[in-house]
Amino acid sequence: MITVVGTGTGAAPVPDDLLAGATLVVGGRRHLDAVRLPAGAERVVLGPLAPALNRIAEYAGKELPVLVLASGDPGFFGIVRALAERFGAGRLDVRPGVSSVAAAFARVGLPWDDAVVVSAHGRDPRTAVNACRAHPKVAVLTGPGTGPAELGAAVPGDRVLVVASALGDPAHERVERVTPAEAAARDWGTAVSVVLCLDEERALGAVRTVAGGRSAPAGWALDEGAFTHRDSMITKFEVRALALARLGPRLGDLVWDVGAGSGSVAVECARLGAAVVAVEHAADGVERVRANAAAHGVDVRVVHGRAPEALSGLADPDAVFIGGGGAELPAIVTACARRARRAVVVAMAALDRVPAARAALTGSGFSCDGVLLQSSRLAPLPGDVTRLAATNPVFLLWGERLPAGVAQDEQDQQDQQIKAIEGVDR
Incomplete structure (x- = not known):
């Protein structure tokens, strides 16, 4: 049997009987240093995971008891996944402690059933940053290169960051509330456990039935009447x-809406969980985008400027x-396509x-x-009859x-086709 015990963040001490019977004890250096190992037990300090799993396999293959020490709840973005994949869930005895996320929210007195939880440990930090941009309550499990300073430099200035360090260690635990600018200006070291990114005006949220961030909307492609717009200048539903089907907005994405107009596409992408930047050159359009975002309860960052120049200071979108674009459309499409990671819709x-x-x-x-x-909508006529009205x-x-x-091959094929057509024209 492989026993996995969550330690720290308020967990009970590792039971003496588990320690006494273990022939192999695996964990981080601080976890191992905090317990008294039985005589004759092998100690493996976790670093790269593969060597530790191989060593566990040798002991487990001989039916020798193995003890794995982890932080908090090892089934929550923890080592249980790797152990279950390698050895099977039936061979694990998991005894969780309190997760760092639960402990951090407890320290600040907030519920967290409506929080988005993102791991940035050994992962692309874009997902964590975009979740913080889009949602009012996010917990980020930090890692090298994605700590409080990096988050502070990227998230909206109206957020509050709660930096929780050394949770569960009475001598060193610290929980600090800072602005993003304050977080970005400090060196936080390596003891940070988790960072909470909060929009404090919406931090309590509503009573929930399903845990997690904003629930998926009941519908999308909303009627034009759901948005304030000028003279029917709005992307029809x-x-x-x-467009939404081809954009594929989702939690962790960043979407640009360029030439936003009323911001209907921006708002819909935000309702589906993405972080959104709307670019609009008309001053009255900027106010309409902000009003529509507020009416639908989503965060949309609005940039007042004309593309492509206004795009230069923005983070790269998914x-x-x-x-919109008028005569500048080819230049705008080119500027957007050079930076988009996945898709462009025009x-x-x-x-x-x-x-x-x-x-x-x-x-x-x-x-x-x-x-x-080209669509035709049902429209009423006098006499309780209906006609089709073309949009x-x-x-x-x-x-x-x-x-x-693949891109180069397709470009070469297009060049050959153009040359062939030019040859025929001559």
């Missing part, structure tokens, strides 16, 4: 539905929706702009597909980033 009313937008996508290493959307046709192009080799 049929177009928005397909996906981009472009709903909505256009003018047929003349489609070829240039398509060329800008493919020239930036994206695949490209699209449709002309304006809209071209929707979307591109997905191709692997480097």
Whole structure:
């Protein structure tokens, strides 16, 4: 049997009988130093996981008792996953302590059933940063390169960071509330257990039935009447539905809405969990985007400026929706495609702009597909009868980033096709 015991953060001491019977004890150096190992037991300090798992396998194969010491709840972003995958859940006896997330929220007196919990330990920090941008209550399990300073430099200035260090250690535990700017200016060392990122005005939240962050919305592609807009200048819900499907906004993503207008696409992406930046050059448009975001209870960062110049200071997005641009559209599409990690979607009313937008996508290493959307809606007529009312046709192009080799092959094929056409013209 492999026994896994969570220690620290208020956990009870490791039972003497477990220690006395162990032939192999595995854990972090501080966990091992905190217990008295039985005579003859082998001690393995956790570093790279593979060597420790191999050593455990040798003892487990001989049916010798193994004790693994971990922090807090080892089933919560902890070593239980790796042990269960290697040895099977049936061979584990897990005795959890209090997770660092639960302890941190307890220290500040807040419930956490509505919190988003993100691990940045050994993972891409973008997910943690974007979750903090989008949600009012986030717990980040920190790691090298993603601690309080890095989070403070990236999250909105209206957030409060709660930095919890050495949780469960009476002599060294510290829980500090700081602004993002204060967090970014300090060296926090290696004792940080977890960082809470809070919008304090919404930190208590509502009574929940399902744990986790914002629940998935009951519907999307909302009717235009759900948004304040000017003279029907809004992305229609049929177009928005397909655009959202191609953007794929989700928790941990950053989405740009360029030429946001009313911000309907920005708001819908935020409702689906993404962090969102809306770029709009008209002052009254900026206020409409802010009003629509507030009306739907989501965070949307609004940048007042004209693309592509206004994009230069923004963090790289996962996906981009472009709903405006005029004569500058090819330059805007190119600027967005060069920085988008996954997808770019472009909505256009003018047929003349489609070829240039398509060329800008493919020239930036994206695949490209699209449709002309023409819908007719049910509309009442006198006499309790119904007609079909046509909406304006809209071209929707979307591109997905191709692997480097594939992108070059497609570009070469397009170049050959162009040369062939030029040869025929001559």
